Amino acid sequence: MQLANASQEQLNQWEQSLSAEYDAIKAKGLSLDLTRGKPSAEQLSLSDALDGILQQNYITDSGVDARNYGGLEGIAEARALGEQLMGVPSSNIIAGGNSSLTLMYQLMTTAYFFGLEGADSAWQKEGEIKFLCPVPGYDRHFSICEQLGIEMVNVPMTSNGPDMDAVEALLRADSSIKGMWCVPKYSNPTGVIYSDETVKRIAALGSIAGKGFRVFWDNAYAVHDLSENPIKLLSIWDAAQAAGTQDSVIQFASTSKITHAGAGVAFVAASDKNLAGYKKVLGIQTIGADKINQLRHAKFFAVPDSLTSHMQKHADIIKPRFASVLKHLEEAFGDNDLGEWESADGGYFISFDTQEGLAKTVVALAGEAGVKLTPAGATFPYGKDPQDSNIRIAPTVPSVEQVDEAMNVFVTCVKLATVRKALSK
Amino acid sequence: MQLANASQEQLNQWEQSLSAEYDAIKAKGLSLDLTRGKPSAEQLSLSDALDGILQQNYITDSGVDARNYGGLEGIAEARALGEQLMGVPSSNIIAGGNSSLTLMYQLMTTAYFFGLEGADSAWQKEGEIKFLCPVPGYDRHFSICEQLGIEMVNVPMTSNGPDMDAVEALLRADSSIKGMWCVPKYSNPTGVIYSDETVKRIAALGSIAGKGFRVFWDNAYAVHDLSENPIKLLSIWDAAQAAGTQDSVIQFASTSKITHAGAGVAFVAASDKNLAGYKKVLGIQTIGADKINQLRHAKFFAVPDSLTSHMQKHADIIKPRFASVLKHLEEAFGDNDLGEWESADGGYFISFDTQEGLAKTVVALAGEAGVKLTPAGATFPYGKDPQDSNIRIAPTVPSVEQVDEAMNVFVTCVKLATVRKALSK
Numbered sequence: 001m002q003l004a005n006a007s008q009e010q011l012n013q014w015e016q017s018l019s020a021e022y023d024a025i026k027a028k029g030l031s032l033d034l035t036r037g038k039p040s041a042e043q044l045s046l047s048d049a050l051d052g053i054l055q056q057n058y059i060t061d062s063g064v065d066a067r068n069y070g071g072l073e074g075i076a077e078a079r080a081l082g083e084q085l086m087g088v089p090s091s092n093i094i095a096g097g098n099s100s101l102t103l104m105y106q107l108m109t110t111a112y113f114f115g116l117e118g119a120d121s122a123w124q125k126e127g128e129i130k131f132l133c134p135v136p137g138y139d140r141h142f143s144i145c146e147q148l149g150i151e152m153v154n155v156p157m158t159s160n161g162p163d164m165d166a167v168e169a170l171l172r173a174d175s176s177i178k179g180m181w182c183v184p185k186y187s188n189p190t191g192v193i194y195s196d197e198t199v200k201r202i203a204a205l206g207s208i209a210g211k212g213f214r215v216f217w218d219n220a221y222a223v224h225d226l227s228e229n230p231i232k233l234l235s236i237w238d239a240a241q242a243a244g245t246q247d248s249v250i251q252f253a254s255t256s257k258i259t260h261a262g263a264g265v266a267f268v269a270a271s272d273k274n275l276a277g278y279k280k281v282l283g284i285q286t287i288g289a290d291k292i293n294q295l296r297h298a299k300f301f302a303v304p305d306s307l308t309s310h311m312q313k314h315a316d317i318i319k320p321r322f323a324s325v326l327k328h329l330e331e332a333f334g335d336n337d338l339g340e341w342e343s344a345d346g347g348y349f350i351s352f353d354t355q356e357g358l359a360k361t362v363v364a365l366a367g368e369a370g371v372k373l374t375p376a377g378a379t380f381p382y383g384k385d386p387q388d389s390n391i392r393i394a395p396t397v398p399s400v401e402q403v404d405e406a407m408n409v410f411v412t413c414v415k416l417a418t419v420r421k422a423l424s425k
Numbered sequence: 426m427q428l429a430n431a432s433q434e435q436l437n438q439w440e441q442s443l444s445a446e447y448d449a450i451k452a453k454g455l456s457l458d459l460t461r462g463k464p465s466a467e468q469l470s471l472s473d474a475l476d477g478i479l480q481q482n483y484i485t486d487s488g489v490d491a492r493n494y495g496g497l498e499g500i501a502e503a504r505a506l507g508e509q510l511m512g513v514p515s516s517n518i519i520a521g522g523n524s525s526l527t528l529m530y531q532l533m534t535t536a537y538f539f540g541l542e543g544a545d546s547a548w549q550k551e552g553e554i555k556f557l558c559p560v561p562g563y564d565r566h567f568s569i570c571e572q573l574g575i576e577m578v579n580v581p582m583t584s585n586g587p588d589m590d591a592v593e594a595l596l597r598a599d600s601s602i603k604g605m606w607c608v609p610k611y612s613n614p615t616g617v618i619y620s621d622e623t624v625k626r627i628a629a630l631g632s633i634a635g636k637g638f639r640v641f642w643d644n645a646y647a648v649h650d651l652s653e654n655p656i657k658l659l660s661i662w663d664a665a666q667a668a669g670t671q672d673s674v675i676q677f678a679s680t681s682k683i684t685h686a687g688a689g690v691a692f693v694a695a696s697d698k699n700l701a702g703y704k705k706v707l708g709i710q711t712i713g714a715d716k717i718n719q720l721r722h723a724k725f726f727a728v729p730d731s732l733t734s735h736m737q738k739h740a741d742i743i744k745p746r747f748a749s750v751l752k753h754l755e756e757a758f759g760d761n762d763l764g765e766w767e768s769a770d771g772g773y774f775i776s777f778d779t780q781e782g783l784a785k786t787v788v789a790l791a792g793e794a795g796v797k798l799t800p801a802g803a804t805f806p807y808g809k810d811p812q813d814s815n816i817r818i819a820p821t822v823p824s825v826e827q828v829d830e831a832m833n834v835f836v837t838c839v840k841l842a843t844v845r846k847a848l849s850k
Contacts, residue, residue: 044492052477067469067685097522098715105710113538147539147709260492263717284572285530290523290715292688
């Protein structure tokens with residue numbers, strides 16, 4: 001389908017055949033769902049041995065009774081697992097509870113209300129402040145900013161990560177920008193891995209930004225590779241050390257999409273100064289995270305390379321689903337300009353851009369035909385996609401057959417919406 | 426020892442023999458600890474069957490996969506356990522993570538920064554606000570207020586709970602008082618159970634206080650009875666329903682001192698309106714608590730009355746320790762005015778009041794003699810006991826023999842400090 005050169009008659013023909021196809025799909029009464037960025041039951045079962053793994057021995061190697069109170073930083077074994085995931089010395093890692101989102105929220109509220117470097121450093125003391133948000137991005141990041149009244153500034157994503165020229169220009173011009181959200185590997189939702197140059201330039205932002213600037217580096221998909229020889233993400237820890245900007249980066253990771261999604265262990269990695277500021281506030285709200293669950297996870301990954309082989313099993317399950325999505329997109333739009341996407345090698349999402357102004361229509365059409373898609377706009381701050389073009393596809397939960405069927409509907413809806421728009425011009 | 430009628434010579438004699446006794450104790454090089462309000466290893470072992478209890482079946486009765494994301498309110502089985510603990514309908518209970526302190530912090534920060542009834546109801550909008558703190562009380566409650574800059578106003582504890590005449594008078598005079606901390610059963614640290622009248626008067630405070638007033642009802646020791654026929658705490662849920670003040674009370678409980686202290690399940694119970702306000706803020710910071718651990722706890726207490734029989738086993742372990750503390754206090758101070766205490770029938774603490782101005786001295790003396798006590802003042806807001814008389818005794822962790830030895834030191838230190846003070850007059 002090449003719409004640009006198509007005659008009115010051709011467009012009408014396409015519209016009629018696509019409408020017929022669409023009506024036929026609707027008649028099937030499908031109920032499919034491509035919204036949920038969570039593991040499938042099959043993936044979750046890979047970690048079922050966690051229950052009972054301790055054989056009721058709750059004492060850590062260093063003699064800590066994981067059943068009792070205490071230990072704001074988490075047990076040594078869990079922090080070592082964090083080191084494996086994040087490539088940061090375990091002494092700069094805190095192992096927390098079941099949610100990295102909670103850790104991000106705690107760090108954000110600490111920086112905003114109380115200050116990571118004492119009360120005078122609290123962001124709220126500076127009045128209106130801003131955050132940079134590479135778009136499309138993760139809605140739960142944006143919700144935190146929105147709740148705190150932090151103004152979000154969109155920055156376009158490229159195939160190398162955020163547009164760093166734009167980022168640097170914004171920071172030089174406006175010292176009220178206090179931070180930036182990043183999902184550096186298999187970015188949610190575009191699937192992009194930040195290039196080495198991008199990582200270095202982000203690490204160096206601390207030296208051009210106003211005071212109190214912090215990059216929130218959410219490495220949610222640190223080990224979630226699908227290909228055999230994945231591109232390696234450059235260590236922002238090392239890059240920040242080299243640039244002398246250690247305090248400007250706070251990193252997050254978790255086992256949520258490694259073991260059990262609602263019952264994993266989350267990690268934060270940061271400079272001594274940032275961790276000290278965080279712990280001061282954290283110690284008011286908890287005596288410590290669940291150390292037993294931390295110990296379970298440490299035992300589960302105690303054998304060297306077990307994390308890698310475990311993630312390979314996830315990849316084996318996810319790969320055919322990603323392949324199905326990409327095959328449908330390639331077949332339908334590989335030779336035309338109806339849509340654009342990145343070919344993700346990991347993570348949980350494939351991000352698709354329709355022609356301008358069509359995302360809402362496509363999502364609505366798919367919904368009426370029994371295929372639930374993430375609401376258009378959800379990947380942008382305030383739920384507003386200025387182009388109305390981005391749609392996040394999450395294929396991990398449905399079966400391969402269901403993904404195939406849902407994508408068939410999806411491409412039909414994209415085609416139909418695009419042809420109808422061309423006709424209405 | 427009756428110091429009031431003692432001659433100078435008698436006092437000197439006592440001082441000499443007590444000093445000799447104290448020196449003999451010091452020479453033993455003891456290392457004992459009465460500071461820690463946490464379960465002993467023996468108590469924790471009562472719940473060791475939790476690990477593996479699911480037999481790797483992670484699906485709840487209603488078909489929820491506890492391994493995956495979702496469910497801000499917790500699983501139905503856990504909320505039912507909360508109902509058992511709190512006597513509140515499970516529909517008004519949220520089952521959370523491993524810490525009721527965290528739930529309290531979340532409710533406090535929601536009310537303070539964001540408002541439980543919309544943004545306009547945020548306490549911070551009213552400028553300087555205050556909280557009533559029955560004293561002595563729990564230091565971690567006070568730390569939350571201190572962090573938020575909420576001014577704490579002391580209210581004396583009586584053997585029936587907080588001095589309600591004082592509470593009501595304060596609330597009538599000052600609408601900037603937005604809340605009050607309560608540990609209604611086996612109060613930390615006095616061990617007092619609030620009387621029925623006290624509960625009713627607290628439930629009714631919502632009708633005399635300024636807008637936005639909330640009682641934080643931390644029922645940490647709801648089922649932690651030591652005697653066979655414990656006094657029943659009146660239901661503040663029912664009392665508030667009767668008074669039409671449901672929105673003014675927020676209740677907390679947890680299994681921390683029932684199963685594993687660092688890895689239990691915490692609960693909040695509140696009116697529909699309060700829960701709606703809370704969930705709005707909670708949903709920004711988490712996708713949900715660890716449902717697997719909730720399921721473990723529900724299975725652990727699935728058999729009717731198993732909670733009661735489980736708590737009986739705790740009582741069997743704790744009782745001899747409490748008995749030892751009380752025996753020493755009774756023998757040393759039962760016939761004189763050197764100290765006062767409540768005879769707690771449950772909970773984790775016995776609270777002792779020295780004569781005015783001696784708590785710090787006693788704690789220091791005991792410390793030098795190898796018996797660690799909670800720092801004097803810790804049971805008061807800002808760490809300041811205006812009488813310098815309260816000392817919290819936590820006897821659960823040491824063995825019965827250790828408690829006996831430590832209490833022997835304790836009473837000697839109290840006597841010595843009191844005699845020396847009498848001599849210095």
